[in-house]
Amino acid sequence: MLIRYKKSFEKIAMGLLSFMPNEKDLRKLLQTIKDYENEDNLQLFLWREEEDIIGLVGVSLTENNIEVQHISVNPSHRQLGIGKAMIKALNDMYAEKELTANEYTEAFLLKCEEGCKSSD
Ligand SMILES: CC(C)(COP(=O)(O)OP(=O)(O)OC[C@H]1O[C@@H](n2cnc3c(N)ncnc32)[C@H](O)[C@@H]1OP(=O)(O)O)[C@@H](O)C(=O)NCCC(=O)NCCS
Known part of the structure; x- marks a missing residue:
């Protein structure tokens, strides 16, 4: 699940x-x-599974837009759908906003564009 960053997770x-x-x-x-x-x-979010923090996604918010600034998954947990699950969770959380990428996250966002919409 996606949880909000706090200082103890620095x-x-x-x-x-x-x-x-x-x-x-x-x-x-x-x-x-x-x-x-x-x-x-x-806003910075972390992906927690049981007690482990294994992913991170950071966004910049404007009135109508949510831009993914950073997205990262622990290398031991890649290729298991966590990156896509984080994008889907953001789409669900900010359903009224359009989700976009920056130059550093664009490649992955394009990759999962079809599979990460909140309506899936
Ligand atoms: C990008 C990242 C978050 C993906 O996390 P993940 O949990 O492994 O992703 P998922 O399991 O949900 O999806 C895997 C798919 O994404 C693709 N993918 C992984 N990294 C990618 C990248 N940088 N650009 C485009 N596609 C990428 C994989 O090839 C795989 O494709 P497939 O479904 O056709 O096999 C992870 O690889 C990572 O932390 N990379 C280092 C940080 C980084 O470069 N972030 C910016 C990415 S643009």
């Missing part, structure tokens, strides 16, 4: 974020986490 969130190609630099990573903590229009 280290696991940074580990997951670091799998993004644009978050390899530690200073950038720290700034990104800080932005998610401080900016009202930025």
